[in-house]
Amino acid sequence: MRVLHLDENHPILWERLAQMGFDNHADYQSTKSQIEGEIDRYEGLIIRSRFRLDSSFLQRAKRLRFIGRVGSGLENIDVACATSLGIALFSAPEGNRNAVGEHTLALLLALLNKITSADKEVKKGRWRREANRGEELSGKTVGIIGYGHTGKAFAQKLRGFEARVLTFDIAPGLSDENARQVPLAVLQAEADILSLHVPQTPLTTGMVDDSFIRAFQKPLYLLNTARGAVVKTADLVRHLQSGRIKGAGLDVLEYEQSSFERLFQGAELPRAFDYLTRADHVVLSPHVAGWTLESKRKLAEVIVQKIAENFGCDAAQSRAENEKP
Numbered sequence: 001m002r003v004l005h006l007d008e009n010h011p012i013l014w015e016r017l018a019q020m021g022f023d024n025h026a027d028y029q030s031t032k033s034q035i036e037g038e039i040d041r042y043e044g045l046i047i048r049s050r051f052r053l054d055s056s057f058l059q060r061a062k063r064l065r066f067i068g069r070v071g072s073g074l075e076n077i078d079v080a081c082a083t084s085l086g087i088a089l090f091s092a093p094e095g096n097r098n099a100v101g102e103h104t105l106a107l108l109l110a111l112l113n114k115i116t117s118a119d120k121e122v123k124k125g126r127w128r129r130e131a132n133r134g135e136e137l138s139g140k141t142v143g144i145i146g147y148g149h150t151g152k153a154f155a156q157k158l159r160g161f162e163a164r165v166l167t168f169d170i171a172p173g174l175s176d177e178n179a180r181q182v183p184l185a186v187l188q189a190e191a192d193i194l195s196l197h198v199p200q201t202p203l204t205t206g207m208v209d210d211s212f213i214r215a216f217q218k219p220l221y222l223l224n225t226a227r228g229a230v231v232k233t234a235d236l237v238r239h240l241q242s243g244r245i246k247g248a249g250l251d252v253l254e255y256e257q258s259s260f261e262r263l264f265q266g267a268e269l270p271r272a273f274d275y276l277t278r279a280d281h282v283v284l285s286p287h288v289a290g291w292t293l294e295s296k297r298k299l300a301e302v303i304v305q306k307i308a309e310n311f312g313c314d315a316a317q318s319r320a321e322n323e324k325p
Contacts, residue, residue: 001021001022001023001065002022002025002041002042002044003022003023003024003042003043003045003046004025004026004027004039004041004042004044004045004046005024005025005026005028006027006028006035006045006046006050007046007048007050007070008026008028009046009048009296010299010300012297012301012304013046013070013300013301013303013304016304016308017304017307020307020308020312021312022044022307025042032051032057035057036057039057039060039061039064040061041063042061042064043063043064044064044065044066044067044068045061045064046067046068046303047067047068047069047076048069048070048071049071049076051076052076052077052078053067053076053077053078053082054078054081055078055081058081058082058085058087059081059085061087064085064087065086065087065088066087066088066089066090066310067082067087067089067090068091068303068306068307069089069090069091069092069303070092070299070300071092071096071290071299072091072092072096072097072100072150072290073091073093073199073200073227074089075199075201075227088310090303090306090307092298092299092302092303093148094149094298094302095290095295095298095299095300095301095302095303096289096290096292096295096298096299097149097150097152097153097290098294098295098298099290099292099294099295100153100154100197100225100289100290101150101154101156101157102157103225103251103290104150104154104157104195104223104225104249104289105154107223107225107249107251107283108137108193108223108249109137111221111246111248111249111281111283112134112135112137112221113134113135114133114134114280116280116283117132117281118132137158137161138161138162138163139162139163139164140163140192140193141163141164141166141191141193142155142158142163142164142166142191142192142193142195143166143167143168143187143188143190143220144165144166144167144168144179144195145168145169145184145187145195145198146169146197146198146199146226147167147169147171147174147181147197148169148197150197150225150226150290151167151169151195151197152176152178154195155167155176155178155179158178165178165179165180166180166182166186166187166190166191167179167180167181167182168181168182168187169181170203185215188215188216188217189216189217190218191216191220192221193220193221194216194220194222194223195223195224196222196224196226196230196231197225197226198230199226200226200227200230204226204227204230205230206229206230206232207230207231208222208230208231208232208235209235210235210238213236213244214244216244219243219244219245219246220244220245221246221247221248221249222245222248222249223249223250224248224249224251224252225251225252225290226252227252228252228253228254228256228287229254232254233254233255233270234272236248237275240275240279240281240282241275246281247281247282247283248276248282248283249282250276250283250284250285251284251285251286252287252289253273253276255273
């Protein structure tokens, strides 16, 4: 079984697929249209986020049996089309959940303790203690929307901080020792901190807008390590300016789908994004919450395991047949 790798990943992914009998091929440079011309030669495809696998692409993949996405979501794949074509889809949210949980906590502590603004001031020779007086996490109510792998990982990290943790999720029965599941209205009434851990779907795209934010009864800190499109940046900025949102920690941005670097090549930045880059009560990172040395290996291991469970025997049989004299 031939597998095409479109992005570089931890070498263990390539090595273990080869050990199982898969025939690995790599193409890290060709354009999407060039790859469309040869995709019908492959039974498997390994990707990260190089380009979107739309219906046009998938319909050309006549022999494709599975796609492994080395990441937590499948939003860059036309899932409905792939499913209709009988293509199995594998992602690896288990692989980077710990990294995302730790990064989310880091963003929160940086905001509460004004770490980034204090750091910049001290490096410029300013010693302002009262202006950088922080807040403690202990005693606060943290609301988590989306209680899957990363939401649960973040809740687990909060256990030592004596914080109260509530969660809202469309799936029922998710309360555990780390968080109590409540209706959204309860979370909006009681949360001091909101952390987003949802996939990008039609239901969640643009979810955090003006009316959503206004439904919270207390000023809050907002954390987004999920997907940039979940938050409407202009509405977020409006409430950062009004004080309804006390601070924001954003690992993902609404602007990512257009080239991020291109934003800085024009005459001026989009107004809302420009505000985020200048605001002392906003902490930004470049979509790296799940991007650690450890998670790189874990993501690869999870994908290999899922492929092995579903297609390992087929690969071994194919190799055995090819090796017959």
